[in-house]
Amino acid sequence: MTFKVSLVPLLMIVGVALAVPPSYPPQPTYKQPGMPHNFAYNVKDDYSGTNFGHSENSDGNTVRGSYNVDLPDGRKQTVKYEADHYKGYVANVEFQGEAQYPHQYGSPVTYKPQPSYHPQPTYQPQPSYQPQPSYQPQPSYHP
Structure with a gap:
């Protein structure tokens, strides 16, 4: 019973603390003005x-x-579609034509892929001259 009695004043204090508005001023918000644009592309x-x-x-x-x-x-x-800050995004989707489902499935692309690797010839070119050493190294120690 004492637990119930002591819990009620605690809940009242928490409720009053949450009901009081904060004393700090709200942060100002920045709303960027709209930017007109126009574009189109087709592939x-x-x-x-x-x-x-x-x-x-x-x-x-x-x-x-x-x-x-x-x-x-x-x-x-x-x-x-049309979109703004009041109505949101409103789209109208339309389909033209009749769906066709073939009995065989496969890639619609009909080209034959070409290998991207082309091996180099197996011969090694030889120099047209024979290099000669320009000096004779001498051993730096004698056994």
Whole structure:
């Protein structure tokens, strides 16, 4: 019983201490202003079958853009998005085409890899002259 009685005042003191706001001033925060930008790129490589792109523009507050990619199942995926500090990131995903699933799976690349190692010839070139020693060393000690 004494344990319960002594615990109640301790909890009241801790509760009051946590309820009092801190006396130090809050740190100032720095918010960087938005930076307008605009970019776009596309990559299409018929040799490997790669095809994708991205474009984006911003007025400093809202970013709008889209990106697309050709998927391995034969469809094209396009994502159009808009992002700002109020609505967050809102995306609309669209697919074009019908998914194709072949019975055999394998690499879509049809080129034959070439070896990257090319051995050097086995012969060793010989100098066209015969070097002659220019001095005769003398032993530094006599046994």
